[in-house]
Amino acid sequence: MNETNIPDNLTALETLLQVTFSDRTLLRRAITHHSCCPDTAVHDSYDTLEFLGDAIISAHVVEYIYRTHPDAAEGEMTALKSEVVSRRILAQVGQQLGLFPFIHVDIANLRTFNERSRDSLCADVLEAIVGAIHIDQGTEIARNFVMRTVFPMIELVSTHTLDSNPKGRLQKVILQRTGNLPRYRVLEQSGRHNDRVFLVGVFDHDQLLGTGKASSIKEAGRLAAREALQLLQKKDKRLSANDTTA
CATH class of the missing domain: 1.10.1520.10 (Ribonuclease III domain)
Known part of the structure; x- marks a missing residue:
């Protein structure tokens, strides 16, 4: 041109x-x-x-x-x-x-x-x-x-970045915040054999941080970590906005 x-x-x-x-x-x-x-x-x-x-x-x-x-x-x-x-x-x-x-x-x-x-x-x-x-x-x-x-x-x-290794990133975040390691727990299990679906929650002590649902416990845990990171990020943004307007 x-x-x-x-x-x-x-x-x-x-x-x-x-x-x-x-x-x-x-x-x-x-x-x-x-x-x-x-x-x-x-x-x-x-x-x-x-x-x-x-x-x-x-x-x-x-x-x-x-x-x-x-x-x-x-x-x-x-x-x-x-x-x-x-x-x-x-x-x-x-x-x-x-x-x-x-x-x-x-x-x-x-x-x-x-x-x-x-x-x-x-x-x-x-x-x-x-x-x-x-x-x-x-x-x-x-x-x-x-x-x-x-x-x-x-x-x-x-x-x-969060999608690439959400469990590793969540572990860093929780360690920095509370000194604890996040814990994963199967909350529900449904279906039979090849149609099984797992609902996994990730916790900081007794506080539920996020959940994920998938056909394997590993993938459900990854999705739970991803949701926890997203929720924590939204919470931080709200707090940051409140501090700015205060």
């Missing part, structure tokens, strides 16, 4: 971003690849805005993880943050927003261009736009934009 084939519609882009710029040259710069201005790239391309936006997104994501995952270890927080701000996730956010049609890039001057290049451009421009919003509109508006676009990915990535 050549730059001349891209509609210069900054108003439509502002509508998409839900942000109105005071200085539209910043927005134009945030969507301009250096292939379009090789001699003036430092001032006219998104490169330095991308550098700023990357740092801003990382800072907001780290704070959000710290506030919403109080029982996570530093290593777990780092792993979650690294995944959320990865090129893959930011490219996905940029593609979902629909940024690519607005990007100014001279494809003829690129060595190669494919789907991976498109994703990389969307990730770059997303970061540059955050940097431009921060300069033009201030910290709060930039944070609100990151909150709308990037924060939902934190929960998706976190849920995937």
